[in-house]
Amino acid sequence: MPKRKVMIGFLGSQLDSGQGAGRWEKWRPTVSMAQHDDLLVDRLELLYAPAHQGLAEQVVRDIASVSPQTEVRLVPMGTRDPWDFGEVYGALYDWVRTYPFDPDAEDYWVHITTGTHVGQICLFLLVESRFIPGVLLQTAPPKRQVRGDAGKYTLIDLDLSRYDDLARRFEQAQADALNFLKSGIATLNPAFNALIAEIERVAVRSRAPVLLTGPTGAGKSHLARRMYELKKARHQISGDFVEVNCATLRGDGAASTLFGHKKGSFTGAAADRAGLLRAADGGVLFLDEIGELGADEQAMLLKAVEEKRFFPVGADREVASDFQLVAGTNRDLRLEVAAGRFREDLFARINLWAYTLPGLAERPEDLAPNLDHLLQRAGAELKQAVRFNAEAKARYLAFAQSADAHWSGNFRDLSASITRLATLAEGGRIDTELVDAEIQRLRWMWQRDVADTAPAPDMATLLGEDRWQALDLFDQLQLQAVAEVCRQSSSLSDAGRRLFNQSRDKRQVVNDADRLRKYLLKHGLGWELLRA
The missing domain is CATH 1.10.8 (Helicase, Ruva Protein; domain 3)
Structure with a gap:
């Protein structure tokens, strides 16, 4: 079924004007769009100043006479000064934010031939930033004024992927997005606020996989859903948010749950099953605890992420699903890769945007808000x-x-x-x-x-008595304290954040886990050895 065509534009107080039968002898941009034989405009959202109510009603009647199928909705746009950019943009922005856009069922053409130059610029910016999910429409009169000649029109589809600084043009919109991701909580921790600011930019600009790490209860699932809702509000996705806890997937049922199966593919497969990856088509798939996936499921997921296609269990034909992957884990997947428990190629694919959410104890200033x-x-x-x-x-x-x-x-x-x-x-x-x-x-x-805490490790035993005694007392005390923090931490990254919590804000590149790993290696120690 073809999509409905919806046109949005200002009433032209001069170009669309005209009285008596003579008005049909001139080209009027808004009316002309209803006069094209090869085009049906299903709905027109006609923005107008209340002072031009009479002209707006005349245009409605004229469109009804040449295209009865076109529904015209009059939208009064009251501004004291139509040349005041802030006032015009604010009025349009408020209207757009409440408009029920449905890109799956409707195409939106934004007419920029009529209205003041300020109004045209504001419409351009709203389309460019995807607050209006449509294309620009430019119309022009015929070369010769002939009754019934509707002239010509051109659609301009802005390639938004070429612009990296759109968010900076709308500081208030970006602030609203940051506030949304933080659920309206006025967090004070500088590192956390910087992290959320980058996640906001990535969420509205990229469909690449995102990896969220951090301890249990740090808010990975909540943040993933807020990212989805932010993209949904910007009309960037149309599908659902599908959440899966990979720790609950075990045995033969894991692949079936994720990728679906064909009827009869195994005992108990009484009917076809679509699977959760297909349920996320057009939306966001959040795989929590992705490190718990088995080797076979990791291989199938890699193909699905890279090619947007995969084989359901027992199927001989591929199916498609275009989803954005957000993965969550409380493990250090680098260590899992090194231990052979997680595929290196899958980790490389999902590690483009990786963020570590700090635990509550690492953000004491955020406890009050x-x-x-x-x-x-x-x-x-x-x-x-x-x-x-x-x-x-x-x-x-x-x-x-x-x-x-x-x-x-x-x-x-x-x-x-x-x-x-x-x-x-x-x-x-x-x-x-x-x-x-x-x-x-x-x-x-x-x-x-x-x-549940194990006894403190005996450093002399771990290092060897001779090597331990060769260290200065200062180094012994420092190494013992670092080992104690490692023993109390859930991961190398968690220990690194606790040990370097103050100096990490002063560094351009933050990699606490690597910094800690190098310190331990200097003394011939490793994370697994200290935790064993």
């Missing part, structure tokens, strides 16, 4: 306003930012804690008694982190 956000959300769920009193909030934050707060579950721990406080708050007030009880609960919960 996240606490406020979670408290507001909990209050909305409980349908009552919930607040800390001043002393209770100060006591909670003091503990939350102290070394006694492990936050091993990261934001999941914090969310659960705030939910408990909000639920137990009498009259919506959280007092010091509730806070003290919650702190005791958190201490008890995190006791297992201490109980």
